[in-house]
Amino acid sequence: MSAVDEPTLRALLDDLAAGRVDADTVIARLRTLPFADVGGALVDHHRALRQGRPEAVFGPGKSPEQCARIVAELLDNGIGPVLMTRASADQVKAVEALVGPGVHEAGCLLYRAPDRVRPERVLVMTAGTADLPVADECAITLRAYGFDAVRITDVGVAGLHRFLDRVDDVLAADAVVVVAGMEGALASVVGGLAAAPxxxxxxxxxxxxxxxxxxxxxxxTASCASGVTVVGIDNGFGAACAVARILR
Known part of the structure; x- marks a missing residue:
């Protein structure tokens, strides 16, 4: 079965209307459209149809074998991109043993990243070097959704002159992700300057x-810079998903 997305469904209905397939064939293909039970997990086949992006696989709490079955189910059904986040070494090993090597970065495993890069300019900024693991997760998630993010690192408010050197990049961006710990002040600084989300x-x-x-x-969340969107602690994946929704 091919990916369950709008173009595939339209093609299937066109085939039915033209008599190239019969109703029984269409029903058989639609029967597995919502999800598939792979033993301990119900894999969502048509999330891309509903949300514009397919299901991602969250590694923690799953066995290596479960991760392998879920990723294989998505790939076998033509779904892409397929992204597993927060993956352990054992989970990566099990998945790659079953479906072959993927792009392994930032604790994530990625298959079928888009060949075409979207034109929007997305920045991923960190206040400090210690914030990089979260920014890395954000960047590979953005890549899965077709964005080639520009990285600006270690520009926190403790050395504000470093940030001021990159103001032109902020002003030219279509979206900015700000990754910061400590008191999180960098988000307010960027939010007070950027017109972009x-x-x-x-x-x-x-x-x-x-x-x-x-x-x-x-x-x-208490920022005086109005309109700043805030995701959960250490949630680089969620930030990338927010950007993908905003720029849809």
Missing amino acids: VVAVPTSVGYGSGLDGVTALLAM
């Missing part, structure tokens, strides 16, 4: 009063 990602980087990212989260 700003998605802020608080990270668990910081000292005791940082409360594992809670301080940055609260600061970002």
Whole structure:
């Protein structure tokens, strides 16, 4: 079966109308459209039809064998991109043993990234080097959805002159993801300058009063820069998904 998306469904209905396939064939193909049971997981076949992007696979809590079955189900049905996030070494090993090697970066495993890069200019900025793992997850997720993100790293407010050197890039962006721990102030700085959508990602980087990212989260949601979107702590994946929705 091919991917369950709008073009495929239209082609199937055109084939039915033209008599190239019969109704029984169409019913048989649609019967597995919503999801497939692969043992312990119900794999969503038509999420791309509903949301414009296929299901991603979250690694934690799943066995390596479950991850392999889920990824194989998606690939076998022509679905792409296929992205597994927060994958352990054992999970990656099991998946690649079953379906072959993928792009393994930032704790993620990616198959069938789009060949064509979208024209929108998306920035992924970090306040510090310690925020890079979250930014890396965001960047590979953006790649899965066709965006070649521009990386700007280590430009937090403790050295504001470093950020000011990249203001032109911020002003020219179509969307900006700001990844910051500590007090999360970089999101407000960017939100006060950029006309583009700003998605802020608080990270668990910081000292005791940082409360594992809670301080940055609260600061970002209380930002005086109106319209800044905030996702959960360390959620680089969610930030990329927000950008993909905004720029759809």
